[in-house]
Amino acid sequence: MSRLDAIRGRSLPVDHDARRIAALAANPACDRRAVLDAAGIDKAKTVEHLGFPTRFGQSPFAVSRTQEFRATVKAHGGAHILRLLREVLGLSVEEAGYHDVGDVGADAGHGVRYRHTMAVLKSAAENPADAATLVDHPLLKLGVAGYDVYLEPDVIAFQVDRRFHVVAIKSFAIIDGQADSGKVSAAAREAAVYVHAMRDLFAQLGLDPERVSHDVVLICPKDFMNFPTACLVDVRLQLEALKRQLQRLAKIDTLLDRLPPGLSLDLQLDGETPTRPVPELSAALSSIPARYAPECLSACEMAYFCRDEARACGSLEALGRTVRDDLGGVASLPVAMDLIAGSGVPSAEHAAIAERLGFVRRIFDEVVA
Amino acid sequence: MTPQDQSRATTAEILSDYTSGAHRGLVVDSPPGAGKTTLVVSTSIELVKADERLMIVAQTNEQVDDLVDKLASNAPGIDIGRLHAEGFEPPDRVTRHPGVTLHNKIENVENCQVVVATADKWAYISGRSWPWAIVDEAYQMRSDKLLAVASLFADGHALFVGDPGQLDPFSVIESDRWTGMAWDPLQSAVAVTQRTNNLKVHQLPVSWRLPASAAPVVSRAFYPAAGFSPGTAPGERRLELPVRGLPGPWDPTIEEATASGWALHELPDRHTVRTDPDVAHACAALARRILDRGAIAHDEHGSHPITPDRIAIGCAHNDQVAAVRAANPPPGVTIDTANRLQGREYDITLVWHPLSGRRDATAFHLESGRLCVLTSRHRHACIVVARAGIADLLDHHPSSPRMQLNVPIKFPDGWAANHTILAHLDQHRIQP
Amino acid sequence: MSLLRSFLTVRAVREGRAQPAATVRHAHLSAEPLVFIPLRLAGEAAAPLAAMVGTGRADARLLGVANPRSRDQRFTFMAELAEIIVPYIQKYAAQVEISDTKSAYERCLDAPQILVPNPGGLAFIRLIGRSTRFRATEGPHAVAPQVPLLGRWLTFLHERSEFAGSAMLLAMTDLLAEHWVTGLSGPENVNLAGQLAWIDPPDGMTGQDAALIAEDPLRSPPAGPDTDPGFDRHVLKPLIDAPSPARLHEALRGQLEPTWELMWRAVDLLRAVPDADSAEGRWERDRTALARQNTWIAEGGLPPGRWDSAVAAARRLAGLEGAQQSYEASKAFDDPLVMAEHRAEGAAFTGRVITVDADRKIIPPGKKRLVARPLVTIGTSDPVRFAPGKKLLSPARPKQGTVLVSVDADIVTLQINSGMTKDATLPSPGEVVCYTELDPAGGRRPALPDVTETPWTHGGPPPEYVPTDEDAQEAWS
Numbered sequence A: 001m002s003r004l005d006a007i008r009g010r011s012l013p014v015d016h017d018a019r020r021i022a023a024l025a026a027n028p029a030c031d032r033r034a035v036l037d038a039a040g041i042d043k044a045k046t047v048e049h050l051g052f053p054t055r056f057g058q059s060p061f062a063v064s065r066t067q068e069f070r071a072t073v074k075a076h077g078g079a080h081i082l083r084l085l086r087e088v089l090g091l092s093v094e095e096a097g098y099h100d101v102g103d104v105g106a107d108a109g110h111g112v113r114y115r116h117t118m119a120v121l122k123s124a125a126e127n128p129a130d131a132a133t134l135v136d137h138p139l140l141k142l143g144v145a146g147y148d149v150y151l152e153p154d155v156i157a158f159q160v161d162r163r164f165h166v167v168a169i170k171s172f173a174i175i176d177g178q179a180d181s182g183k184v185s186a187a188a189r190e191a192a193v194y195v196h197a198m199r200d201l202f203a204q205l206g207l208d209p210e211r212v213s214h215d216v217v218l219i220c221p222k223d224f225m226n227f228p229t230a231c232l233v234d235v236r237l238q239l240e241a242l243k244r245q246l247q248r249l250a251k252i253d254t255l256l257d258r259l260p261p262g263l264s265l266d267l268q269l270d271g272e273t274p275t276r277p278v279p280e281l282s283a284a285l286s287s288i289p290a291r292y293a294p295e296c297l298s299a300c301e302m303a304y305f306c307r308d309e310a311r312a313c314g315s316l317e318a319l320g321r322t323v324r325d326d327l328g329g330v331a332s333l334p335v336a337m338d339l340i341a342g343s344g345v346p347s348a349e350h351a352a353i354a355e356r357l358g359f360v361r362r363i364f365d366e367v368v369a
Numbered sequence B: 001m002t003p004q005d006q007s008r009a010t011t012a013e014i015l016s017d018y019t020s021g022a023h024r025g026l027v028v029d030s031p032p033g034a035g036k037t038t039l040v041v042s043t044s045i046e047l048v049k050a051d052e053r054l055m056i057v058a059q060t061n062e063q064v065d066d067l068v069d070k071l072a073s074n075a076p077g078i079d080i081g082r083l084h085a086e087g088f089e090p091p092d093r094v095t096r097h098p099g100v101t102l103h104n105k106i107e108n109v110e111n112c113q114v115v116v117a118t119a120d121k122w123a124y125i126s127g128r129s130w131p132w133a134i135v136d137e138a139y140q141m142r143s144d145k146l147l148a149v150a151s152l153f154a155d156g157h158a159l160f161v162g163d164p165g166q167l168d169p170f171s172v173i174e175s176d177r178w179t180g181m182a183w184d185p186l187q188s189a190v191a192v193t194q195r196t197n198n199l200k201v202h203q204l205p206v207s208w209r210l211p212a213s214a215a216p217v218v219s220r221a222f223y224p225a226a227g228f229s230p231g232t233a234p235g236e237r238r239l240e241l242p243v244r245g246l247p248g249p250w251d252p253t254i255e256e257a258t259a260s261g262w263a264l265h266e267l268p269d270r271h272t273v274r275t276d277p278d279v280a281h282a283c284a285a286l287a288r289r290i291l292d293r294g295a296i297a298h299d300e301h302g303s304h305p306i307t308p309d310r311i312a313i314g315c316a317h318n319d320q321v322a323a324v325r326a327a328n329p330p331p332g333v334t335i336d337t338a339n340r341l342q343g344r345e346y347d348i349t350l351v352w353h354p355l356s357g358r359r360d361a362t363a364f365h366l367e368s369g370r371l372c373v374l375t376s377r378h379r380h381a382c383i384v385v386a387r388a389g390i391a392d393l394l395d396h397h398p399s400s401p402r403m404q405l406n407v408p409i410k411f412p413d414g415w416a417a418n419h420t421i422l423a424h425l426d427q428h429r430i431q432p
Numbered sequence C: 001m002s003l004l005r006s007f008l009t010v011r012a013v014r015e016g017r018a019q020p021a022a023t024v025r026h027a028h029l030s031a032e033p034l035v036f037i038p039l040r041l042a043g044e045a046a047a048p049l050a051a052m053v054g055t056g057r058a059d060a061r062l063l064g065v066a067n068p069r070s071r072d073q074r075f076t077f078m079a080e081l082a083e084i085i086v087p088y089i090q091k092y093a094a095q096v097e098i099s100d101t102k103s104a105y106e107r108c109l110d111a112p113q114i115l116v117p118n119p120g121g122l123a124f125i126r127l128i129g130r131s132t133r134f135r136a137t138e139g140p141h142a143v144a145p146q147v148p149l150l151g152r153w154l155t156f157l158h159e160r161s162e163f164a165g166s167a168m169l170l171a172m173t174d175l176l177a178e179h180w181v182t183g184l185s186g187p188e189n190v191n192l193a194g195q196l197a198w199i200d201p202p203d204g205m206t207g208q209d210a211a212l213i214a215e216d217p218l219r220s221p222p223a224g225p226d227t228d229p230g231f232d233r234h235v236l237k238p239l240i241d242a243p244s245p246a247r248l249h250e251a252l253r254g255q256l257e258p259t260w261e262l263m264w265r266a267v268d269l270l271r272a273v274p275d276a277d278s279a280e281g282r283w284e285r286d287r288t289a290l291a292r293q294n295t296w297i298a299e300g301g302l303p304p305g306r307w308d309s310a311v312a313a314a315r316r317l318a319g320l321e322g323a324q325q326s327y328e329a330s331k332a333f334d335d336p337l338v339m340a341e342h343r344a345e346g347a348a349f350t351g352r353v354i355t356v357d358a359d360r361k362i363i364p365p366g367k368k369r370l371v372a373r374p375l376v377t378i379g380t381s382d383p384v385r386f387a388p389g390k391k392l393l394s395p396a397r398p399k400q401g402t403v404l405v406s407v408d409a410d411i412v413t414l415q416i417n418s419g420m421t422k423d424a425t426l427p428s429p430g431e432v433v434c435y436t437e438l439d440p441a442g443g444r445r446p447a448l449p450d451v452t453e454t455p456w457t458h459g460g461p462p463p464e465y466v467p468t469d470e471d472a473q474e475a476w477s
């Protein structure tokens, strides 16, 4: 049993999806998140047990909207997709072969589906006829922290003229050519994971990984309609960031070496119910260094737990990066409070900031008095 | 081909392409110190010889004055008009040329063969047109400024010259309203013109400013797509320190820089306030020590002592500039932000690393243009002053850029560029 | 943010409640604002789910869509909304006066003011405007005549709201953040309930404790436009799947009412802050813009297209920059606490006048005659970061142009260049003065070419905008 398995305990590891992997970049400096993700720990369940339930959740309306839109896009043998690919890639293809890798049966194991994906992609890639091909539901694999992680992409791989494009279908609207930058960025990070995994697979098959394009086709609803439109998104920068991130996770051992021996985050599930005493679990989590910042609130399931911990130990970072930055060098809230109040003698390393804050205090008092 | 030949050939090609009149617009990408001004001067001379009228648009008064001075010195026979704002006090380097007419009214200069002014001044001129125009520092110009002057040469031929690696123009307005549109007014003049017209681009191949020790790394870090080479061979530029060194924190750094063209003066790792007094002090003291040691520069033109006006200290923020000024630097040394050092040249520069002492790396501090300006102003040596720990900081902040639809992504990414420069500096690291 | 705001954030935590960031209210506050809290159906770009709207605390109107997926119901909702909002705006638009300035122009006597909870609300208003302003009122997809009118007015208000200092459409969290600094981080500060918990915590509670309670979606439902996914799953979905209009109505009321209360509490808190001097002037510009827009609509002008042309974009950017610069400066001139923020950043300094050389005369460079150029020396303990030659202004004498001559340790010397007319006074020894680089007047900006003369560098003249059938019929599905 590896160290990571030991940390997770008897629970089954949760599956990574591309979103999870892409989200690793959200707070890359955080060891806690790296360990939890590498060990495949169910973060949502963990924090719920600790009394800090995550507030992510997706609305059922959003879920069904996504499904409906995806169905519209794929209807009639992917007629919309072909139309859009013709538009954005400037192609003249009239028809394309369609392979659904998901066809091997829903309960076929990951391994089976992965091999099937490989076979389908390989034959498409080696097809001398140069026919256009759509490959739906490919199952991809990625090495994360020494583990093989299967990715079940909501994407389609499209080949034409010997080049593959990842096609991502998203249900946020492109209105007058613009879309929410946060959602586009998230989609690009996710798509980069697929591009990376597909290039990996190509390398394994002895094919040129560069045949998988870094230009991803993003399909979204147009304006306020249900009608699909598309846009090319260049994910080269995301690919770079992802590579660095995976390299960092590959070095997880050095991180694990610094953790207390015998560390366990086991929830001690009894059926579906965690029975691990809360103080014990909480202490175990706290022994993995974290780096909470308010940005975590929208990026990591652990956020409310980590925020509580950060506040309790007087981290200045909990007040946001700007404050932390403006009060450069001051890490603790109690110290910051002393400095702004001018109480106590500042340490040598805080002399510069103490002087600036002293000035600010003086002019503030001057005005408010 | 020698760099001279290479450069001459490119210039000749650009000149004939432009003066042929076959393009209504041409773009010339010019890496740091690649002879942009020389190109502008020779183009002007060529056009005047052919009895053509030319207007030149630059971005700041300083740039305009530099250009006028160079043009008048190289071709004293040309009749140059220097159009300026009311109340502007022209410097001696412009007024000393008899061939230069200075005025704030276009009527008084429009008959000159070449008329030069800032974009801001040109924007108030209307009802006139020129068959030839040069837009200098076009990558620093905002698209809406070009819109305000383009009608003056819209029926003629325009040459856009500038350095694509430097800082983008800036606005206090953060609006997504035009994001993705080809004519988004927040982009640079070149970006808009290129997206709507796809003009032919030339590239100057040789940096005459950067020494052989700097050109390859700057080229690799900031101009990955189209590199450039140095105009001088290794060893052709040399710094000498006649006064003997002393024990103490400064001389090893200065000696490393004089020997290799680079030094990283690395202070102990610590998160600090933005105006880190230790860094400010180090910048000021290093500048003083260079002067105290009587540094002499030898280059392809001969030898000269390094005087304060040949040294610059570059920072990211205004308050850092103020902190260095307060740290008792030698009088006469230029201390300024990257924005204001664009287009300038010195023998030695000292750089306050934008990421020094920081807890996180924001887009501002990672911006590749900022680091590019700071590390490409020097003819001889560049000394970077920073707290240790930047490599870790970069590792903790892999860039995940904000993506927007239909906005071309930018290369190089600031994060990667920072890594390249840091890896290079690592070989010249001095810990006092 | 600025160092002063960071200072105040820490101070807020220390004191257990929000700290003032302004001594006066910089936005005009209408006597009869219209509070508008829209909710949208999750997963959709702009499908309305419900809204609470009205001009008084006791006058809440609840609008809801029984089946948000139905296109017809969406337009019924829009028509109902239009019945409330359009008359509210038109009432103000209809009453105009002629200015008594040199070149007379029309302006309205007063203007509407719509308050939404947060920036998300502003963005949603833009989308409502965009999705309704092109609608045809006859033909295959006809909508009620008020609907496109609603779209045009909301589009107008949203476009105005991007100009700093405009007050016809405001997001409450922005407004509060401008006047108070809480102990919340930036990402948390767009939560209206959390902000108010810090600004006005219940007795015996710190802001931090109150905010913890306030961020619980069960106690303070999100202020929209996005709903709580838990509410969607456990309450809304069952009520939409098995329709029960009465219960749906009550459920939506339960989601909206807490925010409604918060909005009016915030209005009360803001009312208690005295008006800034220049707020009226800015409101006047809103009133003028309103009159202009009303005339444009009345004379059959088209709604704005989907995109700005190159010229329109550049022109608008210039306007936005001018407004921003002048708003920043006016705020500082009106409010010593805002000026303190600039002092902390080195963009202003305060000190005491030591000497005044009122009779100094010099011949300026390039001129021939002697002119008065008084010199003033000021002792200051503020760090002064300006370089000689910097043009500075003082709130006490905003018309008097000065230039910095030198800074020597803590003595600053200024030369007065203009604004020395008969009734103007010079600073006098002993007086405490403040000088800054900020300028409320804003700079002069050159003209841009006419749209029809857009040069080739910017793509040439764009085709004239004509609303298309596609614009008018775009299916909402």
Ligand code: SF4
Residues within 6 Å of the ligand: A027, A030, A031, A032, A033, A290, A291, A292, A293, A296, A300, A301, A302, A303, A304, A306
């Ligand atoms: S919420 Fe906690 S675990 Fe998650 S990234 Fe932030 S600090 Fe790390």
